[in-house]
Amino acid sequence: MREHGVLRRILIVYSETAPRLLSDPGSVDVQALAEAASLFRAFGEDYHERQLEERFLFPELKRSGGEAGGLIDTLLAQHQRGREITDYILATVQGGSVASGEAERLAGALQSMNRMYEAHAAFEDTIVFPAWKETVPSKRLEELAEKFEEIEHEQFGEDGFDEAVRRVRSVEQRLKIGDLGDFTAPATGGNTVI
């Protein structure tokens, strides 16, 4: 489930863009934001969620019950809410600029999407995916891994993941957030309380 890495990079785009929309909306490359939301739709919502999680993982886990099974309804509701937010982002930025008075609402949508999906992906990584690997026999897991590759190739061609990484990198560069070093936290100055 390496898709989460790409989706997390889009969430970083959202969380870095939101304060800029509030302080100086004219400085935001809205086309880059539109590209980020389009990638989230194609790679996250239409492929990762709909084709993999909702089709293969969730039904099986819901039947198995347990902690992971108990999360499925919430995860599905969050997929749906995410799609609504992506619809809103795409509709808001489609003209190539953000209408005056809309910047604050857009910033709020980006922040709430980031908050929801960070938790969503973290719970999937630590509870849902491990439970699925335990539930499904290893031979079936191997078959499904091949099936997932096939689906990826059908949807995106031979190098769907690589292409998604290229697209998110291009968005990051346009928004000037492509340098990992810029995310290094400042020193605490020795006043950290643990």
Ligand SMILES: [Fe+2]
């Ligand atoms: Fe999900």
Ligand SMILES: [Fe+2]
């Ligand atoms: Fe996921």
